[in-house]
Amino acid sequence: MIAGLTWLVAFQLAGELVTRVADLPVPGPVVGMLLLFCFLRLRRYDDAGSIVRAGTALLRHLQLFFVPAGVGVVLYLGLIGREALPIGVAMLGSWFLGLAAVGWTAVALERLLGRPRDDLGTA
Known part of the structure; x- marks a missing residue:
């Protein structure tokens, strides 16, 4: 160990x-x-x-590694409350950009590898 x-x-x-x-x-x-x-x-x-x-x-024991982050959030709760809108916009924007990047990468890999699409909409 x-x-x-x-x-x-x-x-x-x-x-x-x-x-x-x-x-x-x-x-x-x-x-x-x-x-x-x-x-x-x-x-x-x-x-x-x-x-x-x-x-x-x-x-x-991964949960123990979140304790310092949780303490930091509680310590700066006032600042987080005052800056909630920019923080929320940044979180939502980065989530959307990550989702779009994964989608575009999947489509590009499909085209590159020549694999057929597996659409769920077709019956």
Whole structure:
């Protein structure tokens, strides 16, 4: 378990270093997860490996990772209330843009791969 946690923290640190050195506008942990993904794909890990065991143990207690975010929301509840309209518009707009991007990507992949459409409207 300690070895797996060490690997996870090492990849997070590597991601932080990459983003700081390359001055990337991406959070370090995201780059670290990408590096970890590439490492695991190249290494051919097994389900009993230390990284998988540590990740599974962390996922079992995932709800604890939401506590700091919840405390932050409660701490800034007044500000969130004053800025509710811009926050709501941003959330709705980003949801719609994400939905549209997924739809356009699916249509483009359908055309690219030449797969037939599976329309539910035809009987």
